[in-house]
Amino acid sequence: MDTSFLDSLSDSDFDLDLHLIMGKKSSQKKFATMLDSDDTDSMSSSTSSMRLDNMTENGLSEVQVGKDDLLDQCLDALYEKRGSTREKALASIIESFNSSLQNEFVETKFATLLQQCLNSIKKGSAKEVALASHAIGLLAVTVGPGEKAQEILEESLSPISDALRIRPETSKILSLLQCLAVITFVGGEDPEQTEKSMHIMWQVARPKLGANVAAFKPSPAVIAMMVSSWSFLLTTVNGWALNPKSWQESILYFSTLLDKDDRALRIAAGEALALIFEIGNLDKFCGENKDSSEPTIDEGKDSRKLMYLHGLRTKILGQVRGLSAEAGGKGSAKKDLNSQRNTFRDILDFLEDGYTPETSMKIGGDPLNTSSWTQLIQLNFLKHFLGGGFVKHMQENQFLHDVFGFTPKKKLLSGTEQRMSGSEKRMYKSPNSALSKARTQLLNKQRTLAQGRNAGHFAVDE
Template identity: 35%
Template sequence: MPPFMDNLFHKRGSIREEALAALIKYLKNDIRLGFAQNNYITILSRCENSFKKGSATEIKLAAQAIGLLVLTVGPGDCANEIYNESLRLLPPILRSKSRHIEILECLAIVTFVRDNDFDETERSMQIIWEYMNKKILEKDEASVVASTISAWSFLLAKSDRCRLDNNFWRGVIPFFLELLKSKSEVNFEYAIYHPAVVEVLALVSDKGSQHKFCSEAAENSYNRVLGVAEMKRDESAVDAKWNLSELLKEFNCNQTSLKVGRNIFKLATLSEQKKMTYLKQFLGDGFKKHIVDNNFLHNVFNCKIEEPRGPTLYVPEEKEVCNF
């Protein structure tokens, strides 16, 4: 048993922080499947204690540890239990006055890994959506707003467009279009959250699910914006106007490739790109190890890493064409 496990139970918060940091490094550096399966209940219990009694740093580390834990075990009974516990532990923290971006990331990751139950995905999307609206109304920091939008769009990338509930999401497109037109005097910097908003609109278009996210009238307006319209910003802003359709093309039509060893992965759709970039950001320096050895990620991207005689080329089976 790694020595840091005992220190997760230590009375001193600083010692627990060191133990959580060591646990995060341990889970990033290799695929510790047996360790994660055998100890996930203990780790969840100690993370719950950190959420209740720990400092802001300890809470951040505990959330990161849970995300890495669920990515390690992959879908199944362990991940389902981690999700259920996370759904009990994380929303109360989001309702507090704290600004733990890592809590949002943790909720998004555990929901993403959980067995393919779309109702649960949509439930987490609702939790994040409510938090997003709260932070925007409070004119919170732009980085918080951007991270919240990114977590929501990550789950949107996973979602089944045919099963999205129209009643939940009718206001999404009007909401984000209005956010793009926000005046420059609001308390967060426009440039920071603007790319995340554009990415959401591009994802909606990528999935061909505009009708799920707005009324017919709003959809017509949205399509005009995507096609030819230039949306004018406040005259006091740095740029007098900008072309949303060009920005969407930039997000949606640039094919992303990732090279791991001799293997090259081509991600042809925005949904595939979003999944990869979000997981890469979360895993940080552990991403290369996980993309090579983590079976769950192989299944996510429908690929298998091999040491081939020549380069392996991956193209998603379901191709979607950019039409703007």
């Protein structure tokens, strides 16, 4: 064997290679140390205050990492033993996913990020669980419908369900419920998958108590999030596809929530009721809980059910009227009061006359419109979940374009350029975005038809 090449290498060449290797390890160590520094701003479970520019000021400039390198090093930091290091790395990942669509990173590091986030949900502190849950939700929104989204749902369902049963801190439950809603919304391919997630949510507020189940009293904030998450998933399921034995008492339950002394909870329950009436198939959501699961040929049962539904409808309309004109009480926040009044005025108009609320907002100068309770609930939920990343995702995320039928002018121009330049430019598109778009359009069409079909159900007899 000719060893002349090896012989020609000097000791200094090996020293240089060793220096480069050790330098990389040193940079990774610096990054982990920087994440653990006491000077780094603290983070809440719902928002990430650890911004990329703050991280640079805290020493990341010494490492000279780019955007992709930053995410790689944050991913490496999720293997660290110290919980605070993992928390700050997760916060940085969330910030990165909010500030831009990380399609290339997700393409190569998807499975690793998912598994590390699931490990955080299984073993981390309440803050770490909340951050990991949010990161998984952002991962699902970024990848869009397809095999990856289905994998996220399948892999995450059991850990999330287990974490919710532990009855953790409120912040932890809120993030887990949001995460479950988002990953099911993106990755759920059939009604059975969606209903399974809806049942998990329902058990948080209304657990089936047994010998081995401890009593748990959820806070109003937890119940409000459960109702909002449940409603968000209900927007994706046709009424006829629901299990008739599963939600028989839901209308009655939401009606009781309208009497609670918490405005956010009232609003969530009111929107859930409006959505149920918009979907139709009210027999799936209304029952007296008397032999409702037993088959019968008793003709009087249908008549009794109609009478019960009429009475419940009359009660709900009375509650909605009262909340739409509430004068407020001692110590009531005026902002919350106005929000409640406006929401229940819209609900009252819908229940009495069949008018759905129409909204319009600007996304980078382009109008995003909604014309049904289904669209409004989807928009409000995703806007709340994405927070500061909402506008960026609405401008560039193909999945959200399909959901809301929204096409920014900027995208139209770039599409024209792409057709002109052939294969030189690449636009991100989820694997089955066409299928997602078709499904969403079908559901929205069915909701519109349901509005007219059910308008007669809402009016109180003169």
